[in-house]
Amino acid sequence: MKIGFIGLGNMGMPMAKNLSKAGHEVVGFDLVERQSKLFLISDQILDTVLDKDVVITMLPDGSSVLSVYSKILENLKPDTILIDCSTIDVLSAQKCASLAFESKLKALDAPVSGGISGAENGTLTFMVGGDSVAFDCVLPLFDIMGQKAILCGKNGAGQSMKICNNMILGISMIGVCEAFSLADKLGIDHSKMFEVVSAASGSCWSMNTYCPVPNVGPKTPADNDYKPGFSTDLMLKDLSLAKDAAENTESFTPLGRSAFKLYKEYFENGGKGQDFSAIIKFINMKSS
Numbered sequence: 001m002k003i004g005f006i007g008l009g010n011m012g013m014p015m016a017k018n019l020s021k022a023g024h025e026v027v028g029f030d031l032v033e034r035q036s037k038l039f040l041i042s043d044q045i046l047d048t049v050l051d052k053d054v055v056i057t058m059l060p061d062g063s064s065v066l067s068v069y070s071k072i073l074e075n076l077k078p079d080t081i082l083i084d085c086s087t088i089d090v091l092s093a094q095k096c097a098s099l100a101f102e103s104k105l106k107a108l109d110a111p112v113s114g115g116i117s118g119a120e121n122g123t124l125t126f127m128v129g130g131d132s133v134a135f136d137c138v139l140p141l142f143d144i145m146g147q148k149a150i151l152c153g154k155n156g157a158g159q160s161m162k163i164c165n166n167m168i169l170g171i172s173m174i175g176v177c178e179a180f181s182l183a184d185k186l187g188i189d190h191s192k193m194f195e196v197v198s199a200a201s202g203s204c205w206s207m208n209t210y211c212p213v214p215n216v217g218p219k220t221p222a223d224n225d226y227k228p229g230f231s232t233d234l235m236l237k238d239l240s241l242a243k244d245a246a247e248n249t250e251s252f253t254p255l256g257r258s259a260f261k262l263y264k265e266y267f268e269n270g271g272k273g274q275d276f277s278a279i280i281k282f283i284n285m286k287s288s
């Protein structure tokens with residue numbers, strides 16, 4: 001396929017590289033100068049999207065995606081499919097889809113889970129919102145960039161799913177960190193704690209796969225001085241999207257709201273740029 005790829009940052013660049021390595025004709029664009037030996041990078045956004053079968057965006061937020069869509073939509077060929085892989089708010093995702101439909105184009109929201117290593121290794125999980133015809137057309141691209149793509153419902157459903165998933169992740173990471181902090185005070189050894197909980201009813205991804213203490217379980221950012229991984233900055237962004245979505249839908253999410261507040265406090269007090277599991281340092285500091 002001929003693919004335009006807009007947003008070549010930490011996630012977009014390796015995703016675009018994987019598409020190119022798989023034999024697709026990729027042209028990329030970013031506001032910042034980027035270089036790749038694998039595919040062409042244009043300094044003109046319109047050259048990037050002209051005559052393409054698919055245009056993928058991987059951008060920081062809803063306003064950047066809306067601003068890119070407003071520039072490109074009139075210049076796409078009629079059957080181009082737009083895939084937005086950024087994590088953005090549900091309302092912006094729905095607005096993007098409406099703008100695309102007005103231009104007689106199909107759009108999917110397809111945020112990802114799996115982080116930078118998932119983008120590099122082609123093992124992302126895509127949570128997709130949109131219609132099944134467009135989804136089936138681009139499934140081979142999801143299969144290159146990821147290990148799983150799930151159609152979750154109509155436009156906006158991918159973003160809704162991502163927000164719910166990451167709200168669970170933020171809450172569960174705090175839960176695991178609190179438990180380690182309490183276990184310390186009770187004189188329980190970290191490796192014993194991991195051995196028991198990872199095989200008991202407290203087991204979860206934050207404990208078993210992404211353990212927030214060093215030298216226990218599989219290698220995680222905790223074993224690399226809490227270099228991200230998935231940063232506190234991005235966790236705070238996703239919890240903020242969850243909080244907004246809960247307010248917009250009058251949903252009762254007290255733990256999601258508390259997780260947002262705690263990550264905000266940590267972000268403003270040393271957490272910026274740290275892996276999100278480093279919140280254990282903040283929790284330990286508050287305990288003593």
Ligand code: NAD
Pocket residue numbers: 006007008009010011012029030031032058059060061064067068085086087088112113114115116229230231234237
């Ligand atoms: P990033 O900041 O590294 O990359 C974003 C890129 O978009 C930058 O290169 C920036 O210059 C470019 N950009 C911004 N506005 C633009 C515009 N108008 N036109 C063209 N380019 C523009 O961010 P990232 O880590 O690659 O994350 C991208 C998206 O993926 C975000 O929505 C993030 O929440 C989501 N995400 C990130 C991770 C992760 O681990 N990094 C994991 C899951 C989801």
